[in-house]
Amino acid sequence: SLYTGEDKSCSIGYSEDNKAFNRFKNITVYDDNRITLITNPNLDMCQREYINANYVHECCYQYWRESDIIQYEEYFVKCLSSKDCNGYIERKFAVQLEKSSSSWNVLQFQVTNWPTDGVIREPRTVLQVIDEVIHRQQKIGGGPVVVHCSDTVSRSGVYCSVSIALEQCKAEGVVDVFQVTKSVRRSKPGAVTTLDQYSSIYESFYPGLPKTRSGKIMRRILIKIANNLYEELGDVSTLANPPVVNDIMQKWLKEAAATQSEQTEQ
Structure with a gap:
């Protein structure tokens, strides 16, 4: 306790x-x-x-000003731009060292529709942020990515797991969410702390599968897992956690049936 x-x-x-x-x-x-x-x-x-x-310390101190420069010891921080992207905010900062003419540009993506329990409610927002981060990295030729949330393990752990799993799918044509999450937890103790968070990794990953032949295959495999058609899967023992995927897919099927019923009544 x-x-x-x-x-x-x-x-x-x-x-x-x-x-x-x-x-x-x-x-x-x-x-x-x-x-x-x-x-x-x-x-x-x-x-x-x-x-x-x-008095309680702020969960996350706003370390910038919208239209001014703020100084932290020998560092100056200026917010160059801020754009609301429907579910997340994209900001661009200039960071300059005192008595230096050089500066660094820092991009910040703040997801605003992701609650503190770490469970993803809007998968497409998270997928869009992941795509933007990867695109910007490729555009500028690399650069480190810092991921953080209020407790350092919930949303951060889920984000890293989804991002790595998507990259694995694109590069290798396979999905191993269980092993990816284990790998993230070996790097950050306590990452992905609840079953609901773990389930949301699958839920987010599904719509993010690439629109390629391998992506279509992965979708079919997930649906087969959901319907307990394991004999048709072949050797995909490390693909996913069947009970978790089953719960998620059954929920999707019910929602789809409810939507179809509403449309029929109309």
């Missing part, structure tokens, strides 16, 4: 003057980062400076 104790002093919140203002008797505030209200002796409701609330 998670540790829920108090690591720092909470004497102000537990004091006789203030403990009645805590909603729960065992949940109070740390002394060193509590929010202090401004009192007003002329207003009855503003007599106390105590409130059960603490």
